Amino acid sequence: MDFDLSEEQSILKDSLERLMADRYGFEERNRVLASDEGWSAEMWRHYAEMGLMALPFAEEDGGIGGGPVETMIVMEALGKALALEPFFATVILGGGFLRLGGSAEQRAKWVPQVAEGALKLAFAHTERGSRFDLNHVTTTATKSGDGWVLSGAKSVVLHGDCADRIFVTARIAGDTRDEAGIGVFLVDATAEGVSRRGYPGQDGLRVAEIRLDNVAVPASAVFGDPENGLPLVRHVVDQAIAALCAEAVGVMTATHALTLDYMKVRKQFGVPIGSFQALQHSAVDMYVAIEQARSITMFATMMANEPDAGERARAMHAAKAEIGRGGRLVGENAVQIHGGVGMTMEYAVGHYFKRLTMIDVAFGNADHHLRALAQAGGLFPNAA
Structure with a gap:
């Protein structure tokens, strides 16, 4: 099996590593780390200009059409630099829900905004007591007309304090640890009933505690099957x-x-x-x-x-x-x-x-x- 990178992949690797070496030294990272935001808007713009945010999305959705290998190249380079920007939360986690669970209409609406760096996403799933179990969900989603009403709390949401939209798991049926009855909803971070408390994690990356108090979301906010989203x-x-x-x-x-x-x-x-x-x-x-x-x-x-x-x-x-x-x-x-x-x-x-x-x-x-x-x-x- 050939493990060599293609010419395009090698160019991506070299270009990104050169950008991080030139503009993201340890001293510069410390300055960014000490800022109120905890990440660099300037570097975020550079990522967008390089096409990193568009990388994993299909061309017909407004992306570049890269695959897991391109993602691997980018993540390794960001790891070497200890990058603080919300790339993982937005492109890998949030982008994963767009790619794998979004309808054509949802992808057409949200992918171009992510690709140009205008939209930051987060994934709110962990709850107190859930530890590593993805099926442990107590946050509730109740049907209300054509939409849903969400209530509950999520912890340690990576870059949840700066996200514009947040993917939230909520239970529409069943008990706390049932695998069925879990839905995935895209919530406006500024919607009424959403409260956030951001703080730096042990590694410096920003995380947030998020509470949802009767937050109304439309039917278009559902990604995948609301009864079987796990x-x-x-x-x-x-x-x-x-x-x-x-x-x-x-x-x-x-x-x-x-x-x-x-x-x-x-x-x-x-x-x-x-x-x-x-x-x-x-x-x-x-x-x-x-x-x-x-x-x-x-x-x-x-x-x-x-x-x-x-x-x-x-x-x-x-x-x-x-x-x-x-x-x-x-x-x-x-x-x-x-x-x-x-x-x-x-x-x-x-x-x-x-x-x-x-x-x-x-x-x-x-x-x-x-x-x-x-x-x-x-x-x-x-x-x-």
Whole structure:
């Protein structure tokens, strides 16, 4: 199998990495991080000008027609730079619902706005007590005329404080953990009854607590089947996991490079610490973990559009488990090699480790996915 990038993909990779290197250094990121918004509107415009927001959408919907490989390239580059902008929330999560669950009319209305950078999206699903279970939904949706009325609360909504529209899961029937009876609704973030409280997460990315008090939405706000929206949610989340794995590879790669540079210049007993065999072994362990993460990410990327939900889920379970394990190894070794400076806010390596930790937690940590993979019979249950 050929894993080489096409000419167009190579141009995308080089152009984006050059943009991030020129305009998104660690000091600049710290300035953006300290701002009220917590992300850069200027960089958001650059992303739009490069066509990143239009990348995964079909050409007939106003996009560029890229696929999971292009998404992988972008997410890895954003991971290397520890980008703070709402690309993942808008294009991967929100865009996933548009692509996979939107009608022709809904795509025609919303995709061009996302593609030009005019519309920011978020996905509000997590609730208190839900942990990693996508079927745990207590927020309610009640039929009202031709539309719906939503009530409930969502937690840790990635970039929920800056989103213009928010995809919300709500239950129209059944008990809290029933898989049926869950719908997906696109809610205007400024609608009456919507309240938001934004704050920075552990990795610096903005998140929000969102409350919905009798929020009225029209029938056109429903995406997919309102009585059976969980398969759509799982498909979007599976594609999001593949994208997160690519971001993690970028974060780990940058962490490793930063650590190698430090080993060359930091001296102890009059010699660079990179000459110590024990630290060389740690650096090699980091490299092996990165290459394993890269391989499983390529597999997850190829499986992101797999129509068989079971096969796709097993691939994402395996990828997320490996990414969580590898990310922790890389992060811990990097901080250990750096010593005390690795724990400071003024140095980049700690920020990389924080992002790896948050990627591990997002949509299920390594233990959760390893357990789910075992319950599913392993990655290749029919191999025997």
